[in-house]
Amino acid sequence: MKIATNIPVREVEESYINIQPIQAAGRLTAEAMKALIAYGDGYSTCDQCRKPFRLDKITKPPIAEFHDALAKFVNMDHARVTPGARRAFQAVSLALAEKGDPIIVSALAHYTEFLAAESAKAIVREVPLNDQNVVTGDALAQKIEGVTKEFGKPPVLVMLDHIDYSFANEHDIKGAAKAAHQYDIPILYNGAYTVGVMPVDGKTLGVDFVVGSGHKSMASPAPSGVLATRDEYADKVLRTTQMLGDVTGRKFGIKEVEMLGCTLMGGNILGMMASFPTIKIRVNEWEEYVKKSNHVIDSILSIKGSKCMSEYPRKHTLTKVDTTDSFDVVARTHKRRGFYFSDELKGRGIVGEFAGATRAWKLNTYGLSWDQTKYVADAFKDIANKYGLL
Amino acid sequence: MKIATNIPVREVEESYINIQPIQAAGRLTAEAMKALIAYGDGYSTCDQCRKPFRLDKITKPPIAEFHDALAKFVNMDHARVTPGARRAFQAVSLALAEKGDPIIVSALAHYTEFLAAESAKAIVREVPLNDQNVVTGDALAQKIEGVTKEFGKPPVLVMLDHIDYSFANEHDIKGAAKAAHQYDIPILYNGAYTVGVMPVDGKTLGVDFVVGSGHKSMASPAPSGVLATRDEYADKVLRTTQMLGDVTGRKFGIKEVEMLGCTLMGGNILGMMASFPTIKIRVNEWEEYVKKSNHVIDSILSIKGSKCMSEYPRKHTLTKVDTTDSFDVVARTHKRRGFYFSDELKGRGIVGEFAGATRAWKLNTYGLSWDQTKYVADAFKDIANKYGLL
Numbered sequence: 001m002k003i004a005t006n007i008p009v010r011e012v013e014e015s016y017i018n019i020q021p022i023q024a025a026g027r028l029t030a031e032a033m034k035a036l037i038a039y040g041d042g043y044s045t046c047d048q049c050r051k052p053f054r055l056d057k058i059t060k061p062p063i064a065e066f067h068d069a070l071a072k073f074v075n076m077d078h079a080r081v082t083p084g085a086r087r088a089f090q091a092v093s094l095a096l097a098e099k100g101d102p103i104i105v106s107a108l109a110h111y112t113e114f115l116a117a118e119s120a121k122a123i124v125r126e127v128p129l130n131d132q133n134v135v136t137g138d139a140l141a142q143k144i145e146g147v148t149k150e151f152g153k154p155p156v157l158v159m160l161d162h163i164d165y166s167f168a169n170e171h172d173i174k175g176a177a178k179a180a181h182q183y184d185i186p187i188l189y190n191g192a193y194t195v196g197v198m199p200v201d202g203k204t205l206g207v208d209f210v211v212g213s214g215h216k217s218m219a220s221p222a223p224s225g226v227l228a229t230r231d232e233y234a235d236k237v238l239r240t241t242q243m244l245g246d247v248t249g250r251k252f253g254i255k256e257v258e259m260l261g262c263t264l265m266g267g268n269i270l271g272m273m274a275s276f277p278t279i280k281i282r283v284n285e286w287e288e289y290v291k292k293s294n295h296v297i298d299s300i301l302s303i304k305g306s307k308c309m310s311e312y313p314r315k316h317t318l319t320k321v322d323t324t325d326s327f328d329v330v331a332r333t334h335k336r337r338g339f340y341f342s343d344e345l346k347g348r349g350i351v352g353e354f355a356g357a358t359r360a361w362k363l364n365t366y367g368l369s370w371d372q373t374k375y376v377a378d379a380f381k382d383i384a385n386k387y388g389l390l
Numbered sequence: 391m392k393i394a395t396n397i398p399v400r401e402v403e404e405s406y407i408n409i410q411p412i413q414a415a416g417r418l419t420a421e422a423m424k425a426l427i428a429y430g431d432g433y434s435t436c437d438q439c440r441k442p443f444r445l446d447k448i449t450k451p452p453i454a455e456f457h458d459a460l461a462k463f464v465n466m467d468h469a470r471v472t473p474g475a476r477r478a479f480q481a482v483s484l485a486l487a488e489k490g491d492p493i494i495v496s497a498l499a500h501y502t503e504f505l506a507a508e509s510a511k512a513i514v515r516e517v518p519l520n521d522q523n524v525v526t527g528d529a530l531a532q533k534i535e536g537v538t539k540e541f542g543k544p545p546v547l548v549m550l551d552h553i554d555y556s557f558a559n560e561h562d563i564k565g566a567a568k569a570a571h572q573y574d575i576p577i578l579y580n581g582a583y584t585v586g587v588m589p590v591d592g593k594t595l596g597v598d599f600v601v602g603s604g605h606k607s608m609a610s611p612a613p614s615g616v617l618a619t620r621d622e623y624a625d626k627v628l629r630t631t632q633m634l635g636d637v638t639g640r641k642f643g644i645k646e647v648e649m650l651g652c653t654l655m656g657g658n659i660l661g662m663m664a665s666f667p668t669i670k671i672r673v674n675e676w677e678e679y680v681k682k683s684n685h686v687i688d689s690i691l692s693i694k695g696s697k698c699m700s701e702y703p704r705k706h707t708l709t710k711v712d713t714t715d716s717f718d719v720v721a722r723t724h725k726r727r728g729f730y731f732s733d734e735l736k737g738r739g740i741v742g743e744f745a746g747a748t749r750a751w752k753l754n755t756y757g758l759s760w761d762q763t764k765y766v767a768d769a770f771k772d773i774a775n776k777y778g779l780l
Contacts, residue, residue, distance in 0.1 A: 003428060004421040004664040007451050010428045012437060023433045032393040036426045036657065038393060038400045042605020042612025043413045047402060061397050083473035083500040083613050086650045094509055099489065107635065111642040114633040115650045119484055126637040183722065215432020215655060222432025222655035223473055223613070245497065247516040252501040252542060260476045260505045265612035267426065274394040 012351060017372050020352030021318055022165075024366035025197050025217040028271065032219055035267060035274035042266040052254050053260035054106040056080060056268070066273045073280065074195060074210040076202040076228035078238060080256070081264045081272060085192045085213040087225035089116035089159060091258035092188055092209055095237040097122035099340060102147045102184075106135045106171065108164035110192065117159075125155070132311060133167055135160060137175025144183050157186055157209035159224040160201075163193035167310040168318035177206035186233060192216050193318060195226065196279050197366060199285040208233050214268070219275040222269045292367045292373040293317040303384040305329070328358040330387045344383045350376060402544055402741060407762050411708055412555075414756035415587050415607040418661065422609055425657060425664035432656040442644050445659070446470060456663045463670065464585060464600040466592040466618035468628060470646070471654045471662060475582045475603040478617035479506035479549060481648035482578055482599055485627040487512035492537045492545040494575075496525045496561065498554035503580065507549075514543070522701060523557055525550060527565025534573050552590075553583035557645040557700040558708035567596035568630035576623060582606045583708060585616065586669050587756060590677040598623050604658070609665035611658045627636030683707040683755045689767035693774040695719070699750060707756040718748040720777045734773045740766060 001009055012018055013027055020115045030035070039045065039061075046061040056067045071079035082088045089112060094195045097103060099121040105113045107126040115123045115288040127135050127143045140158065146156045158180045173189055180187040188209040194200050195212025196219065202210040214224025229237055238259070242250045255261040264272070293314045300306050305325030310316075327341050334340040345353060354361050365373060393398055402408055403417055418426070429451075440452040446457045461469035466549050472478045479502060487493060487501065489511040495503045497516040507514045517525050517533045530548065538544045547569045552563045563579055570577040578599040585602025586609065592600040604614025619627055628649070632643045645651040654662070683704045690696050695715030700706075717731050724730040728746040735743060744751050755763060774780050 003424045004667050010434050026432045028430050034393045036430050040418050040426050042416045044400050109635045118647045120632050126635045128637045221657055243508050245516050247497045247518045257505055257508045277394050
């Protein structure tokens, strides 16, 4: 059965346990799915849009209320929804950087931070990691000094991932915020892997912006995301348009420049809203998910030759492992090469590892029940046992 | 019944004939709704993402094929999907404009064109309309000369709506393209009200960029849109990242700067794809929809005192009418004021006009069958008759 003649029906979540690195915390709640069905039409949000005609002011459905709740949820002063975290990086970069200005990111920064800075014609510099693959406040302070010397002016922004996309290590965002502020530089907290799965308190962390990803960690449709800011930077980043039509004298009210007016209509904003009650509860269950993550990783580490490339014990459900000296040993002589491993997992009802990869690969156990967690942990040992790797 | 405790279930399209100005051509096809259900999870598109890891290169589901088809559909060389038409305006503005560069738009330009230019730190100038409220090639040529004198340099871009959002008048995009090219200035065709409802042939029109809106005219979820370009500007607007990590030496492959990498994942791109076969057919039925539009407008004009503010006969299904001297006469003394008109329409199963507005207001008859068209046309006369306005 195909949709519109050539689109296969996807049934990954229905038929398998999915440990795909970026999909785990983005899968929709049942309520978000209902919202998609009711508000799938793009402009469905606009039925009751009245003056001043801006998405975050709409009260039916309760979009305005959601924006307030979202700001509180990350403990910041203002929140806006964006078409993905990357569009929030871009909004802040465009608002704060002039051409040629330096922006500092982590040596483990996601590529979208680089691209956001590049689209703002800024120049990116990376903070190096310590020997634990972690960014510290001291390293940032040192980099700020170096960049200031190199450019003859301080960086205009620091963007730092609390949990990076590669190892999912936890970086010292609080220390970094302190360091950035010693130099009066605003700092953006990239919470693509945190907002929506663990409690995030922007003011306690001391950051100026909190960015989250709806489709990565908030059980929301793509693209969706959140940009939250403190009062101090709202005037810049959420500034309203100053444009004036030279012929018509037109002005455009309170439309926000870096948001390009309204951002998420239809199912994407309503999906975020529908998942939000679940999100607020599940962030408090984070420690339990971390325990489950460690249970699975411990199982992999019990297989001789396996290594955990991420910091260990795990503080996150996303992990990079190295099985060059375990599962890859089999792949070297197997006729299906690395795909034997995918075959074995799939045969056990598990999908989401990068098909064919048996050296460095990632998995994310977020959302699994304890039964599923134990099942997945045992599956790895079972496969190892079958091939005499234990 | 509410979704997630506080979200009302929307049932506008299920229960009413909807003549809302911006919703008509965006409502999803049944196939798009199926795609939302199957691909609602944001990263569902990424199951089979392989090197070089870019959305428009994914073959399962057939996203790459769709991108090729989309470029052909508007007869341009390359197409990308974007989170709405506004993000396409922004991509082109950021790619072509330096701070302070002038960009020319129409005196009827949509506010998102202003904001896109503003986010690129460019300055907007408007082409005046002729006495028919239409932009002509001559007017653009004159404006280009004026702007070049004012700024001491030519504008870097012209953005022009083929059909504007206000009157839905048809502007001389072909003449404008000719004029722009006489001065070697690239021109962007804003097809938010055309791409997906009528045939659009970018090369025949002579434009450099074609922009469409998925949720406005392509029966697709929001935000979604298309940016198509000729080879000549692909190197600039679709340029790949040049970023290099100073510490890590990282490069980011073929990720495109102004797209910020991947743009539309999940239900939004799959919804576009699922509606596409319908879209390709329905653009050929455009003239019939224009006839239906004229049938409804003729009915309104048959009510004494009513005026058509848009060009007439209509060339589009979106129309601005002025009923100050017809329906508004009743509103002046009715206890429900202008809302009597909404009540009367709703009582007849028709919604989507701006509630309470009885002077200048807009309606869009796109998608109505002939039975529905006649029913709507008769409803206006019926209301007029009830209040003695005929």
